[in-house]
Amino acid sequence: MxxxxxxxxxxxxxxxxRFVTYKISDISPNCSFLEMLDQLNEQLVAKNEExxxxxxxxxxxxxxxxxxxxNGHPHGPDAAVxxxxxxxxxxxxxxxxxxxxxxxxxxxVIKDLIVDRSAFDEIxxxxxxxxxxxxxxxxANAILISKSDADYSMDAAACIGCGACVAxxxxxxxxxxxxxxxxxxxxxxxxxxxxxxxxxAMVKKMDDLGFGNCTNTGAxxxxxxxxxxxxxIARMNRExxxxxxxxxxxxxxxGGGI
Amino acid sequence: xALAGLFLIVFLVLHLxxxxxLLKSDGGVAYMKAVGFMTSNPLIKIMEIFLFGGxxxxxxxxxxxxxxxxxxxxxxxxxxxxxxxxxxxxxxxxTGAIILVFLTxxxxxxxxxxxxxxxxxxxxxxxxxxxxALLLFSSKFYSVLYIILMVFxxxxxxxxxQSAFQTLGLxxxxxxxxxxxxxxxxxxxxxxxxxxxxxxxxxxx
Ligand code: SF4
Ligand code: FES
Numbered sequence: 001m002x003x004x005x006x007x008x009x010x011x012x013x014x015x016x017x018r019f020v021t022y023k024i025s026d027i028s029p030n031c032s033f034l035e036m037l038d039q040l041n042e043q044l045v046a047k048n049e050e051x052x053x054x055x056x057x058x059x060x061x062x063x064x065x066x067x068x069x070x071n072g073h074p075h076g077p078d079a080a081v082x083x084x085x086x087x088x089x090x091x092x093x094x095x096x097x098x099x100x101x102x103x104x105x106x107x108x109v110i111k112d113l114i115v116d117r118s119a120f121d122e123i124x125x126x127x128x129x130x131x132x133x134x135x136x137x138x139x140a141n142a143i144l145i146s147k148s149d150a151d152y153s154m155d156a157a158a159c160i161g162c163g164a165c166v167a168x169x170x171x172x173x174x175x176x177x178x179x180x181x182x183x184x185x186x187x188x189x190x191x192x193x194x195x196x197x198x199x200x201a202m203v204k205k206m207d208d209l210g211f212g213n214c215t216n217t218g219a220x221x222x223x224x225x226x227x228x229x230x231x232x233i234a235r236m237n238r239e240x241x242x243x244x245x246x247x248x249x250x251x252x253x254x255g256g257g258i
Numbered sequence: 259x260a261l262a263g264l265f266l267i268v269f270l271v272l273h274l275x276x277x278x279x280l281l282k283s284d285g286g287v288a289y290m291k292a293v294g295f296m297t298s299n300p301l302i303k304i305m306e307i308f309l310f311g312g313x314x315x316x317x318x319x320x321x322x323x324x325x326x327x328x329x330x331x332x333x334x335x336x337x338x339x340x341x342x343x344x345x346x347x348x349x350x351x352x353t354g355a356i357i358l359v360f361l362t363x364x365x366x367x368x369x370x371x372x373x374x375x376x377x378x379x380x381x382x383x384x385x386x387x388x389x390x391a392l393l394l395f396s397s398k399f400y401s402v403l404y405i406i407l408m409v410f411x412x413x414x415x416x417x418x419x420q421s422a423f424q425t426l427g428l429x430x431x432x433x434x435x436x437x438x439x440x441x442x443x444x445x446x447x448x449x450x451x452x453x454x455x456x457x458x459x460x461x462x463x
Binding site for chain 2: 006019069071072073074077098100103104105106168170171172173210211212213214215216217218219222223230231233234235236237238239240241
């Protein structure tokens with residue numbers, strides 16, 4: 001298959017960046033999108049040109065490192081897959097493919113198609129964890145969890161933190177990501193203990209970092225490679241409102257905790 | 259945003275109910291009775307403050323949120339907006355702005371006249387909303403404008419209704435489909451009800 005690629009090239013975080021057009025031919029339809037870019041890069045290196053920088057790691061759809069905004073879709077036109085799992089057969093021979101980095105104020109471009117997603121790490125650090133003592137492994141049946149809660153929690157826990165939801169949202173809002181992280185803990189007894197503090201801390205962090213506000217547009221859900229549902233956003237809103245209304249004033253105490 | 263919106267949604271139903279009295283062929287007796295009640299009842303007077311507050315909050319927060327949202331993506335995409343979305347949600351600020359323009363005209367036409375800020379049309383009492391409404395709707399231009407505006411109001415409400423529930427965290431696998439259905443029905447019936455009045459007046463002429 002032959003393609004015309006228009007790729008965003010940007011030398012570093014400070015330089016301006018522009019689209020550069022490349023032609024690529026003899027691509028197997030069974031090639032993944034990233035393998036196609038690998039081939040392009042090999043050709044560029046052979047010509048002594050700077051290869052296109054893009055993020056990737058596992059290449060099996062589980063790590064959330066790959067990104068790329070392809071023809072108006074984060075992770076390309078196929079539903080429920082990451083870019084590394086996208087095959088070239090999803091395109092037509094001779095297609096022009098426009099490849100852009102994620103665009104959001106909290107995700108600055110570092111180089112070409114790579115953006116800095118450490119804003120997500122900061123949100124997790126704000127409260128996306130449970131505080132437990134280390135020690136012996138507790139008995140598996142010591143805490144009972146209903147099957148339905150466990151299922152909903154697992155659905156939310158499938159989020160790989162790729163940032164496609166932010167990239168897709170017209171407001172660059174991180175609500176789907178944050179709500180997935182709030183939900184998978186809030187649904188389980190182990191997560192309930194810190195739930196009120198967690199949701200407030202994570203939402204505050206998200207707002208401070210400059211992500212946009214949710215207008216319930218639903219692009220995030222449509223583009224999420226793990227099909228995280230916006231019902232998680234409703235759950236987070238519910239958790240947040242009740243936490244705001246019901247939590248006591250903070251007591252000053254010695255020691256850690258959130 | 260959602261709370262103020264829901265409040266306005268309830269208000270619209272009341273407003274529509276009173277407006278529909280315009281169609282009663284009793285020379286406006288029932289309509290003016292309702293208007294009289296709305297303008298004199300002390301409880302309604304208090305509600306009026308809430309109503310203006312609701313409008314102000316809804317408009318101001320709407321604009322502020324929109325500005326923040328634009329700021330959250332300083333560099334836009336070259337290819338944009340191909341994701342599957344709730345269509346009208348993308349244009350809430352635009353439909354909202356159109357409604358705001360209408361609201362201003364609406365205020366000049368009615369409320370300001372009652373307050374005496376704007377002179378009522380000749381031969382019409384300051385508080386005679388019935389005559390004012392009929393006079394306005396006797397203009398084809400105004401009536402058509404009004405009907406078009408109602409279409410945009412419908413677009414705005416179509417997303418608004420279920421969105422407000424989602425924002426308040428009221429999401430449930432059993433009831434959300436019902437809320438969505440109700441929202442769609444509301445966004446069709448209410449604007450249609452408003453539009454019906456000039457439409458009937460236009461046709462019956
Ligand atoms: S919610 Fe979906 S799109 Fe957003 S970060 Fe998680 S996996 Fe990626
Ligand atoms: S590279 Fe790990 S999900 Fe694509």
